Amino acid sequence: MHLLMGLLMNTEEALLFIEKLLAQQGYRLNDLERAIFRGAWQGKSYKEIHRNYNLQVSLDHAMRNVGPKLWKLLRKALDEPIRMKDLQGPILRAYAALAASPAVAAEIPPEVSPTMPDSLTSAPIVSWEMTPDVGIFCGRNPDLADLREHIDVGGRLIVILGMAGVGKTTLAIRLAQQVQDQFEVVIWRSLSVNRYESLAALTQDLLRVFGQLPDEPPMSSNYITNLWHYLSRYRCLIVLDGLEAVLQTSSDTGSFQKGCEPYGELFHRIGDTYHRSCLILTSRERPQELANMGRGEHAPVYIHPLDGLGEQAAREMLLSKYDLEGSEQAWSLFVRLYAGNPFALNIAASKIHDLYEGDIAQFLEVHAQETAIFGEIRSQLSQQFTRLSPKENVILTYLVKAGEPVRRNQILHNIAPRVSNEDLDQSLQSLMGRSLIQRNNGHYSLESFILEYAQELTNNQ
Numbered sequence: 001m002h003l004l005m006g007l008l009m010n011t012e013e014a015l016l017f018i019e020k021l022l023a024q025q026g027y028r029l030n031d032l033e034r035a036i037f038r039g040a041w042q043g044k045s046y047k048e049i050h051r052n053y054n055l056q057v058s059l060d061h062a063m064r065n066v067g068p069k070l071w072k073l074l075r076k077a078l079d080e081p082i083r084m085k086d087l088q089g090p091i092l093r094a095y096a097a098l099a100a101s102p103a104v105a106a107e108i109p110p111e112v113s114p115t116m117p118d119s120l121t122s123a124p125i126v127s128w129e130m131t132p133d134v135g136i137f138c139g140r141n142p143d144l145a146d147l148r149e150h151i152d153v154g155g156r157l158i159v160i161l162g163m164a165g166v167g168k169t170t171l172a173i174r175l176a177q178q179v180q181d182q183f184e185v186v187i188w189r190s191l192s193v194n195r196y197e198s199l200a201a202l203t204q205d206l207l208r209v210f211g212q213l214p215d216e217p218p219m220s221s222n223y224i225t226n227l228w229h230y231l232s233r234y235r236c237l238i239v240l241d242g243l244e245a246v247l248q249t250s251s252d253t254g255s256f257q258k259g260c261e262p263y264g265e266l267f268h269r270i271g272d273t274y275h276r277s278c279l280i281l282t283s284r285e286r287p288q289e290l291a292n293m294g295r296g297e298h299a300p301v302y303i304h305p306l307d308g309l310g311e312q313a314a315r316e317m318l319l320s321k322y323d324l325e326g327s328e329q330a331w332s333l334f335v336r337l338y339a340g341n342p343f344a345l346n347i348a349a350s351k352i353h354d355l356y357e358g359d360i361a362q363f364l365e366v367h368a369q370e371t372a373i374f375g376e377i378r379s380q381l382s383q384q385f386t387r388l389s390p391k392e393n394v395i396l397t398y399l400v401k402a403g404e405p406v407r408r409n410q411i412l413h414n415i416a417p418r419v420s421n422e423d424l425d426q427s428l429q430s431l432m433g434r435s436l437i438q439r440n441n442g443h444y445s446l447e448s449f450i451l452e453y454a455q456e457l458t459n460n461q
């Protein structure tokens with residue numbers, strides 16, 4: 001561990017710092033150099049950087065020309081020997097020295113580096129609107145670590161994808177709270193609560209927040225250009241919660257509702273173009289625009305599928321609110337019955353608390369005979385199922401009748417009415433994008449409580 005590591009500079013902060021230093025010498029980094037720096041800061045080899053960051057030049061060119069030139073520039077700027085394998089020591093030392101003399105940082109003339117913000121050390125402008133209060137927060141450490149890593153390495157578009165009630169909003173709030181100090185502007189908006197009629201309406205709302213920055217407001221009549229002005233100039237974190245509110249219902253997942261198509265253009269631009277900001281989306285459904293984005297270890301677009309809580313975390317969550325008791329086996333059966341879905345578990349736990357003296361075994365006994373789907377659990381599943389396309393419904397009906405995990409070919413040959421290979425694949429992908437079915441070892445199946453609800457629907461047809 002480096003002695004100066006106590007300074008704790010993450011990749012983006014280190015990059016920002018060296019960009020400022022180089023700007024003093026009149027040099028601005030390009031995307032390729034930034035990617036090499038990011039990888040090197042994390043101790044990666046040229047080969048790994050080339051693969052992870054999808055560099056648009058040959059490995060040989062990166063190794064022989066781009067990298068060495070960058071190290072040479074840094075050597076000059078830091079006035080210290082610097083090697084790719086030992087970047088952190090000299091950079092942290094230089095940072096510590098400069099931090100002791102803030103006037104130096106202020107010397108960087110804005111016209112040399114117009115995109116460089118210099119206010120990372122001051123508090124960000126924060127606008128959280130309609131954010132639910134996260135009281136107790138349990139588990140999710142691996143998810144948070146993974147998401148934070150993607151933000152650290154320059155993730156520009158991050159999607160937390162999972163079924164209703166699985167904990168997307170709660171996780172996104174915790175994530176944003178943890179990383180907000182890395183950003184200059186932090187905005188949270190809920191698409192399901194606000195119901196903006198178009199991207200133009202959302203953008204107007206965001207521009208009102210950006211209006212607090214000491215900038216001349218951009219004058220373009222194109223609202224995306226105006227938004228871009230801020231996203232590229234400042235390091236902004238924008239969280240849009242509940243993206244499914246602007247996606248179409250009754251079709252295979254992911255197309256935008258009429259009038260909401262510009263969201264797709266914006267996501268493409270945010271994912272495909274270099275800037276320092278990060279957009280986090282939470283969604284019950286995978287937007288089609290992202291189908292071909294987000295591959296590769298450190299791609300700027302990242303989709304994080306979210307599963308239910310593990311047994312320990314679910315237990316901790318429920319015991320913090322309800323007086324429950326049960327054997328190890330009862331707890332385990334109970335959490336698995338709802339696939340660790342915190343929304344469903346909370347509803348069921350409140351029933352156990354109110355009607356079964358807090359005894360999990362009594363609840364399980366009753367629900368071995370009857371459905372475990374009731375009240376709000378049913379309404380939430382119903383919201384998700386009413387959005388299915390007719391083809392998705394046919395596939396789910398078949399999975400329910402099969403009663404066990406089935407292979408793709410079994411579905412193809414047995415469903416009625418028949419569908420083409422292409423339609424089957426599209427609908428299977430779409431159902432997986434909604435987290436309603438899962439694929440294990442080439443077999444498709446439903447989580448037990450979703451299966452129960454789907455059985456109920458099939459029986460009522």
Ligand SMILES: Nc1ncnc2c1ncn2[C@@H]1O[C@H](COP(=O)(O)OP(=O)(O)OP(=O)(O)O)[C@@H](O)[C@H]1O
Nearest residue numbers: 136137138163164165166167168169170317342343
């Ligand atoms: N990690 C957690 N620790 C404690 N409680 C949690 C956790 N995750 C979710 N919950 C609780 O579970 C419920 C559902 O969570 P949340 O609203 O985040 O789900 P969601 O996936 O955003 O659902 P939707 O798709 O309906 O928006 C909330 O009451 C929340 O407080």
Ligand SMILES: [Mg+2]
Nearest residue numbers: 168169241242
């Ligand atoms: Mg939510």
